[in-house]
Amino acid sequence: MPPGIPLAPPQASTFAPGVDHLFLFLLGVTGSVAILVFLLIFVFAVKYRRRSPDEIPPKVHESIFLEVGWIGIPFLLMMVMFGWGASIYYQEFHPPAGSLEIFVVGKQWMWKLQHPEGKREINELHVPVGRPVKLTMTSEDVIHDFFVPAFRIKKDVLPGRYSSLWFEATKTGRYHFFCSQYCGTNHSEMKGWVDVMSPADYQQWLGGGAGGESMEQAGARLFQKFACTNCHHPDNSGRAPTLVGVYGKPVKLSDGSTVVADDAYIRESILRPAAKVVAGYQPIMPTFQGQLNEEGILQLIAYIKSLKIPETPERMKTAP
């Protein structure tokens, strides 16, 4: 860091310039109003200072126009602040289709990250520049929070559910990420670096080192290991519904309602199978709570996601 005090973190995502513009707007508007008030107080305090102990000030008439003015004008300014902030928030909730999906598991007090190709890392996140990245995050214990100041984004990471966060890095370099939701003794050690790389470097990084098994392959291995195939047959002939082609599709439940088979539903069905049973089936599936960790569940989801209708039988055979 150069000497002197920096006033803003680096701008390294597509969100950063927008948030900084909003900041300058807020600073300009609220600063002007505050300075106006402070100036008035200062001027009044000097000009109308008490000159003799028995001074009697003149009568001042109240003004309904002033009251309405200083209710109405701040209100209108605030609605601009609301709208501007809400539009950024809206974008943050809508990752572009085709984002690179990376999985994040927080636990006291480390971050475990896994790329779909199988590469894993701890307290480091390597991402390519110029490509939208979506983080799917969960926690193994308490609430954490994934915060990248240079990207101007953060989101709580909760146990028992998936939260997501997306960004598109605009500059290569190394940037801090922090856990910003208090999580116990070593909360402040639960931090790391985002390494934004050129796409070529990222490909090279993905290829190197350990982790030859992709998340999908790891999921397939777990699917065998926990004998899921005994009931979930690919051709729907088992005691349980087939999982082929189910991801992202609506599923009819035994109580007549319908849910979309997304990450959260699959996760729930593995851990609490009786909660939402598919119509026409008995609630006979045992829970896998305690046998699978969060990473394992994410791998199973990646595998189930990959089970597309035409090519699935092939894949199941080749799975190790």
Place this chain on the structure above:
Amino acid sequence: MSTVSVEDPERSESPVHYLNIHYGVKSWLLTTDHKRIALLYLASITFFFLIGGTAAVLIRMNLLTPTGLLVEPATYNKLFSIHGIVMVFFFLIPSIPAVLGNFLVPLMIGARDLAFPKLNLLSWYVYIVGGMFTLYAVIAGGVDTGWTFYAPYSSTYSNSHVMATALGVFITGFSSILTGLNFIVTIHKMRAPGMTWFRLPLFIWAMYATSVIFILGTPVLGISIVLIALERAFHLGFFNPALGGDPLLFQHLFWFYSHPAVYIMILPAMGVESELITCFSRKRIFGYSFVAMSSLAIALLGFLVWAHHMFVAGVSMYAGMVFSILSYLVGVPSSVKVFNWTATLYKGSISYSAPMLYGMGFIGLFSMGGVTGMFLASLGMDVHVHDTYFVIAHFHYIMVGGAVMAYLGGIHYWWPKISGRLYPEGWARFSALVIFLGFNLTFFPQYILGYLGMPRRYPVYPPEFQVLNVMSTAGASILGIGYLIPLIYLIWSMRYGPVASSNPWGATGLEWKTASPPPTENFEETPVVTEEAYAYPSREVKVA
């Protein structure tokens, strides 16, 4: 508690008043006089302020170096937890209502006491019992959940004294409920003849609004803390997903009380401010009804904004948007007050007495806290600065810059009435200045730290944040000295200060129409009110 019983026995020529009518510990511990109970609270909250303040000093010293100067992270976590819990529940929430409110509500409306004097004493005992549980937790080894008690950390993972602390906070809540109940009934039923609602001093309106929050909000805090205790003790799954609970449920319950609690801290401060500004500019308040109604608006809207603490916690996008817009709405009545106070100064006769210096400091610091709230209510902005030092700076500007500044201003303003003595004016002005400067040096750098991305509750931080942290710690040292100065000269003045007249400031208001200190029954005869609040004399002139 012992400090207040040091009453000068030599002043035998002085008339009988509430301080010298009885002597001895028992006359204090069994009193039902609202003025004496106010002093019991004054001594108790000062004690807790010193505990919370000591924790703050240790926190700031530890942050002098990026690796933590003094203590291990586990100890640091206990320090900021104790700082937050003690300052919020045992100092700020009772500060103005239980001390100044207790002392002044009957005096200002022309009543002899609160509606339920025994209940009032009970509320102090309840507060003390709650405080004892919390002190036990501190002495036994501390608690490390933060004042927010987020689940499932607090309910399952923390290995500290969560139960004793939670019990302490739970019990103390009943003290707030009893005080709120007492104030509401008193203000409704015991106003002197002629004291109509729109002749009430604005401090009373503020106390009324605060009492509404006490009664509506505090039970919810109690419930959420009981649920934490049940989950911790019996593994009932309310909040921990591993037991089938939902951690966001706790946050909703907690903030449903704890956001209005912010208004419990600031509304009374606003009430004090209206008294200071009018007295020391000798003016009728500008826009009385707007200032009075804005207190009620804040109390009611304050219940509808809680989820702005949860914009990044996992609430839906639409929930975020609704709570953002509601949060801006609550900003409107707050700014209305600031504009009306400023307008009150216009063409006034402005004195720079110590309480007024505190009062002007309050407007400056509260405004800074208020405008940075505009940043936090804006969703896209909040996502970046949430849970960083920006938030820490923001709420300290409101709760310390605002509430504590007004509390001290009020203590100085009513000190002649409370103690019958005057404090040394020069020292009092000096301390107001020291506190104002020390406060800004402590907390302004934290806005920048937050924007740079330094998360809160970090004993260890990246080295590039050190310069700003050192500035903040330097400011905290000045601020700490600023707080000690009034403590010394106010205690000194109780024995050695010049005797105060019944109305040293030339203020309006019934509390100034009785002796200083007032007799136990407050007024020789029931006062009759014939004019509005703040009926300061004025010259009739043509408006330019």
